[in-house]
Amino acid sequence: MAAEAGRRDRTHYLYIAVIAAVVLGIAVGFAAPGVAVELKPIGAGFVNLIKMMISPVIFCTIVLGIGSVRKAAKVGAVGGLALGYFLVMSTVALAIGLLVGNLVEPGSGLQLTEAAREAGDKAAEGAGGESTADFLLGIIPTTMVSAFTEGEVLQTLLVALMAGFALQAMGAAGEPVLRGIGHIQRLVFRILAMIMWAAPVGAFGAIAAVVGETGLDALKSLAVIMIGFYVTCALFVFVVLGGLLKLVAGVNLLSLLKYLGREFLLILSTSSSESALPRLIAKMEHMGVSKPVVGITVPTGYSFNLDGTAIYLTMASLFIANAMGDPLSASEQISLLVFMVIASKGAAGVTGAGLATLAGGLQSHRPELVDGVGLIVGIDRFMSEARALTNFAGNAVATVLVGTWTKEIDKERVGEVLAGRIPFDEKTLLDDGHGGPVSAEPAGAAVPEPRDGADVPAKV
16 A cells, blocks of 8 residues: 555656646746747657557557457447537537637737738648548558558547457457457556656646747737637536536536546646547546447547537637638538538647648638638647647546446446545556456446456455
């Protein structure tokens, strides 16, 4: 027990160091902007270290989740329910963004400078709309291995689903493979825990660079849309998601957000929800949601449940149209914004993806507004943080809701974990011996995940 307490203390210090690094990065950004911009590769390097782990994490989680259940129909039910929920919530996010955008009317009175026009043209380069056929074909990797080497979330998802169903069909013959993948998962999460110790350095470089590039001027001139966007995201998370979570699952949103506090800090410092994806998978399983639900809902949500991006696209489009003196009519708003939410599939919370989607959508529907994208380039990095935080909160809530609807959640364990009585293992990011995620399976519905002999006895 003493060793475990020491381990938790060390990770506690790690995240205090992240906060200190963020404050120091902001100070350096204001004091020496030129030097701060040169630190950008440090932040990018840390995010890239995390991203290189995403494909193996998704593959192991999904294969173990699907391979450990007997009925394929249950997996299909989880996926169908998750996609249906994502579609409804994206529509709600769109509607809220439109409502607030039309009330606030951001962008009115701004003038488009030549520098902003050039920045808008640059953002639109290579951001042309992708057809549905191209998107669907893009899900199929060139080879099974290329899904991992190219870092495509949806390609990894496809390969993992196929491998999981194949192992499920193999029955007892597939158990040695499942045990092997279980060992690989432990290795992957241990590497991820090691990478997390570089978080303070990555946070310092990322924050210093963005403050050095942006400065105070852009923040002052575009404060209206920034504040409006943050307030809208907060309303969506606390009112819509919080109300739904309490009503359906009986879980307090603030307790869930507190449990995921370190992940939110990581997203805030890197501006990418991808940086917290592996930890969200581990923490949702630890909390008592079953492996199949976590393995399907979380990775799929990162491509299809982009609530923050939907709100951003609506408000940014209205902002640009107002600033250009060419407001969008109601019918134009609906057609353009529905198109852009569809076009945002696969963005997966990557920094800058929202800006590219915005430019591509405007280029396809209202080319005369593309120049106006330059107006928002200066503050996009700060809005990217709100997008990523909202997307992450949406996916965490979605996982609990889908687990509740499919009865694949251990509600007693949820209460214990959120109350802090069952701490999360920051060293391994896994629940070896706890039995939480596996025990969330209803009796008779699943075959327990094959484990090596040392892991069979569960702690009480």
